[in-house]
Amino acid sequence: MEDPVQVYTEVIPSAKVESSGYKMESGEDLVKFKEHTSHAFPSSAWCIEASWEVANKQGGIYTVLRSKASVSCKEMGNRYIMLGPLKPAHVHEVEILNPPSCSPILRAVNVLRKKGWNVVIGNWLVEGNPTVILFDIGSAADNMNAWKHQLYENTHIGIPHLDIECNDTLILGFMMAQFIADFNYQLTLDKSCSPPSSCCTPANPSPLVVANIHEWMAGVALIMLRIWRVNVGTVFTTHATMLGRHLCAGAMDFYNYLANFNVDVEAGKRKIYHRYCLERAAASLAHVFTTVSEITGEEASHLIKRRPDFITPNGLNVKRMSHEFQNLHQVYKEKIQKFVNGHFYGHIDFNLDKTLFFFIAGRYEFGNKGGDIFIEALARLNHYLKACGSDVTVIAFIIFPAKNTSFNVESLKGHAITKSLQETIGEIQSKVGQRMYESCSRGNSPDPKELLDTDDLVKLKRCIFAAQRSEWPPITTHNVVNPDKDPVLNALNRCNLLNAPWDRVKVVFHPDFLNSDNPLLGLSYEEFIRGCHLGCFPSYYEPWGYTPAECT
Numbered sequence: 001m002e003d004p005v006q007v008y009t010e011v012i013p014s015a016k017v018e019s020s021g022y023k024m025e026s027g028e029d030l031v032k033f034k035e036h037t038s039h040a041f042p043s044s045a046w047c048i049e050a051s052w053e054v055a056n057k058q059g060g061i062y063t064v065l066r067s068k069a070s071v072s073c074k075e076m077g078n079r080y081i082m083l084g085p086l087k088p089a090h091v092h093e094v095e096i097l098n099p100p101s102c103s104p105i106l107r108a109v110n111v112l113r114k115k116g117w118n119v120v121i122g123n124w125l126v127e128g129n130p131t132v133i134l135f136d137i138g139s140a141a142d143n144m145n146a147w148k149h150q151l152y153e154n155t156h157i158g159i160p161h162l163d164i165e166c167n168d169t170l171i172l173g174f175m176m177a178q179f180i181a182d183f184n185y186q187l188t189l190d191k192s193c194s195p196p197s198s199c200c201t202p203a204n205p206s207p208l209v210v211a212n213i214h215e216w217m218a219g220v221a222l223i224m225l226r227i228w229r230v231n232v233g234t235v236f237t238t239h240a241t242m243l244g245r246h247l248c249a250g251a252m253d254f255y256n257y258l259a260n261f262n263v264d265v266e267a268g269k270r271k272i273y274h275r276y277c278l279e280r281a282a283a284s285l286a287h288v289f290t291t292v293s294e295i296t297g298e299e300a301s302h303l304i305k306r307r308p309d310f311i312t313p314n315g316l317n318v319k320r321m322s323h324e325f326q327n328l329h330q331v332y333k334e335k336i337q338k339f340v341n342g343h344f345y346g347h348i349d350f351n352l353d354k355t356l357f358f359f360i361a362g363r364y365e366f367g368n369k370g371g372d373i374f375i376e377a378l379a380r381l382n383h384y385l386k387a388c389g390s391d392v393t394v395i396a397f398i399i400f401p402a403k404n405t406s407f408n409v410e411s412l413k414g415h416a417i418t419k420s421l422q423e424t425i426g427e428i429q430s431k432v433g434q435r436m437y438e439s440c441s442r443g444n445s446p447d448p449k450e451l452l453d454t455d456d457l458v459k460l461k462r463c464i465f466a467a468q469r470s471e472w473p474p475i476t477t478h479n480v481v482n483p484d485k486d487p488v489l490n491a492l493n494r495c496n497l498l499n500a501p502w503d504r505v506k507v508v509f510h511p512d513f514l515n516s517d518n519p520l521l522g523l524s525y526e527e528f529i530r531g532c533h534l535g536c537f538p539s540y541y542e543p544w545g546y547t548p549a550e551c552t
Helices: 004-011 027-035 060-079 104-113 137-155 164-186 216-227 242-249 263-269 273-285 294-303 322-343 371-387 409-441 454-466 487-494 525-531 546-551
Strands: 045-050 080-085 094-096 119-124 131-135 208-214 233-238 288-291 355-361 393-399 404-407 478-480 505-509
Touching: 045 060, 045 164, 060 080, 060 208, 080 164, 104 119, 104 131, 104 164, 131 164, 137 164, 137 216, 164 208, 164 216, 164 273, 208 216, 216 233, 216 273, 233 273, 242 263, 242 273, 242 294, 263 273, 288 294, 322 355, 322 409, 322 525, 355 371, 355 525, 371 393, 371 487, 371 505, 404 409, 409 454, 487 505
Parallel strands: 045 080, 045 208, 080 131, 208 233, 233 288, 355 393, 393 505
Antiparallel strands: 094 119, 119 131, 404 478
16 A cells, blocks of 8 residues: 555645754753743734543543643633534533634634534633633534545545544544634634724734644544645644554563564554554644654654654643642542442441552553553452451552443442431431430430430441341442453452452452542542552553653
8 A cells, every 4th residue: 555644745745843943852951942932922823732632531631731721821821722522521621602703713613613513612621721612523424425535535544434433533633624724714804893892803814823733533633734735833742652552552572672563564453554544644744743752752753754853741730738738638538438338338347547549540551551460469469468467458449441331230339328327327416416415404414325216226227237238349330341351350350359358459440530420439530549548550551651640
C-alpha cells in the first residue's frame, strides 16, 4: 500500500518548524523558555484546543486539559476555546452558554446548526471556566460515507466500516475541522452590534488562529484543515503513540527494540493500520509536532517517523496546605470506611482503625498499567501478613473502567442494609436522649436498663440479623461484561484473592470512573485518592506518568 504520509506530503507540503526551534528537554528548560519570551498573548490571536477528552473523562488527557485550563484562560481570556464530543456526562460538567449574536463563535456554530448538526456551546465547570464547544456525533452520522470517501481520495487511508470508534473519530474530526474553518472565516467579517459594544470582536482580514490537536482521535480535524488549506496554524500533540500502546500490551521488549520494529507490519498484525496511518498523517502534516516527554519523543521518532519539534512537559495545577490536606484525608477516609462497612457487611471481622487503603487506577490496559504486577504483589502481601499473624488489614481498590451493565445486587444490598442500620440507630439515639433528658430533669440519674426498651432491642436485632450472610463479599462492585475473559477478575481468581474471612488483603474491583454522584462511594477521584493511604502504579508503558504525580 502506498505510504499515506507521502501522499499527504504531495497534496500539501508540510510546513515544519526550523531546526533552530527551541527544544525543551526538561521542566527547567521550560521555565527558562518562558522567562525569555513574551507572556502577553496577542490580542488578535485565538487558540483552539481539540481533543476527544474535553469534558469527557477517558484517561489522563482529561486531567491534562483540565489542569491547564486555568492558566490558559488567565493568559488568553475568552480567546481560548476547547472542542470535544458531546457525551451524556456533559450535563454534570458543562454549563450551557448563549453568546451574543455578534460572537464569531455563535455565528460559526449557527452555520453547522443549519446543516442539522447538534452543537452545544458552554463553559466547562473546572477552574478557569473555559469556553467549550461540543459536537453531537450522531447528528452528522449521515455524512460518514461521503467523508470517508473524501478522506480516502486525498490520503488513501480507508477506515473499516466495523471500526465504530474510528468511525466516530472521523465524524468528530470533520465536524471540528468545519467549525474551525467557519470560525476563521467569521473572524474576517464585521458583524458588530449596532451600536458597537464591548461584546463585539473587531473584524480582522488576517486572523491569527492556532489549532492544537491532541492524539489521533482528534487527528482527522488537523488532516482536513491541511487538505482544505485553511489558513490556521496547526499543532499536533501526542501523549502516547497508538502502536506503542499495542506493542507494550503484547508483552514485547518494547524499549530495547524500539528502533527495529517494522511499523507497517506491526500495525497490520494488530489490525490498527488505519488508525496508525491517521496518527502518522496528523503528525506529518502539523506545522508543529510536540510530545509530553523525551521518552515519548524518542518513541514517536521511530514509530510515526517524525521527531517532535518541542517537548512540552505536562503540569499539574495543585493547591495544597499541609493542615488542610490532613483534615481532608480524615474526612474522605471516613467516607471510604463507610463504603467498606456496606461492601463487606457480615464479614467486618477486622479493625477499621488498623486498615490501610491501597489503590491502582488508570486506563484499562492491564499489562501496560501494571495491573498484573499489582495483583501479584497483593497476593504475596496477603501471604506475608497471614504468616506473621499481623492484625493489619489492607483493602486494595482496583479502578479500571471496563464494560459493565450496572452495580451488582450484593453491593447495593450491602449499602441498603448499612443505611437501614444507621437510620435505626439514629432513631433509637434520639429516643434514648429524650429519656435521659426527662430522667435528669426530674433530678434522677438515668438507669441504663431503662434507656433501651424492648421495641428498641427488637429493631436492633432485626438489623443485626439482616446484616448476616454466609457467602463472601464480592470482589467487584459491578456486573462486568464477559467476566470469564476479564483480566482483573481472572488474575484475582488465579491469585486466590477472593475476600475470604481469613485473608488480610481484601480487594474491590471498581470497573468505572469515580464521581461524586456514585451511589456506593460518593467520592470524586480526587477526593478518593486523598482518603487512601497509598497509590501503586507499576506501569510498563508510562509515556508521561500523570497518575502518580496526581497522588503526590
